[in-house]
Every structure is written in structure tokens, then in C-alpha cells.
Amino acid sequence: MAYGLSDTALWILYIVSDAAEPCTQQDLCRQCCFPKQTINTAINHLIRDGYLTLETLPGTRNSKRIMLTDTGHALMQTTIDPLKQAEDAAYGNFSDAERQCYLELTRRLNTNLREELQAQLKRRTL
Numbered sequence: 001m002a003y004g005l006s007d008t009a010l011w012i013l014y015i016v017s018d019a020a021e022p023c024t025q026q027d028l029c030r031q032c033c034f035p036k037q038t039i040n041t042a043i044n045h046l047i048r049d050g051y052l053t054l055e056t057l058p059g060t061r062n063s064k065r066i067m068l069t070d071t072g073h074a075l076m077q078t079t080i081d082p083l084k085q086a087e088d089a090a091y092g093n094f095s096d097a098e099r100q101c102y103l104e105l106t107r108r109l110n111t112n113l114r115e116e117l118q119a120q121l122k123r124r125t126l
Contacts (some may be wrong), residue, residue, distance in 0.1 A: 022065035
């Protein structure tokens, strides 16, 4: 636990703080690759602690936007903002060549992982 938050809660705050558009639980599940129940439990704790609220999105039956409360914004300033600053500083310590290498290796890893997962799915369906 960082900052007294579960890893899931920390990632939720991180993603919600960056979201340019309304962020829903379904969006979080896709972005974090956490099970729906894990996201739901963490959101409920953050709501109970006064950091988040849910607001029904217009034109939907049950899709809800996750919103930071004033207390949530204050928490974000003491947790997520310093984390992002540390990330920026850490990446800033890379040379241009190291940054390019890191990005290329990350792209390759993601491509290889995607291909491997597709191959495993294909083998299961045969």
C-alpha cells in the first residue's frame, strides 16, 4: 500500500486524474486489466472515504462517471501529483537514446505479449 491506499485505489485515482473524458468503471477495468469486482470494491472504499462520487451519464441507463470530490482532489495532490512528478524526473534521467530504447523495447514487449495471447487463445479453440 502506497500512501495508505491499495494498489487498485491508487491506479483508479491516477487514471481518473488524467481522464479528459468521463471515466467509468468499465473504462478502468479495460485500462487497468483488473477484474470488475476489484475495481468496484476499490471504488466503493474511495466513495465511503469521501474521495469519489458517481454520477449517472446522460443518455445511459446505468453507466456512471467517476468524479473526484474536493477531498479526492486534495488526496490526489498529495499522492498522484508527487507520483507523476517522480515519474517525470525518473524518465528525465534517461538520455534520449535510453528513452528511445525503452520505448522500442516496451512496444516490442506489448506486440510480443499480444501475439502470444492471441496464439494461446487460438490453441484453446482448436
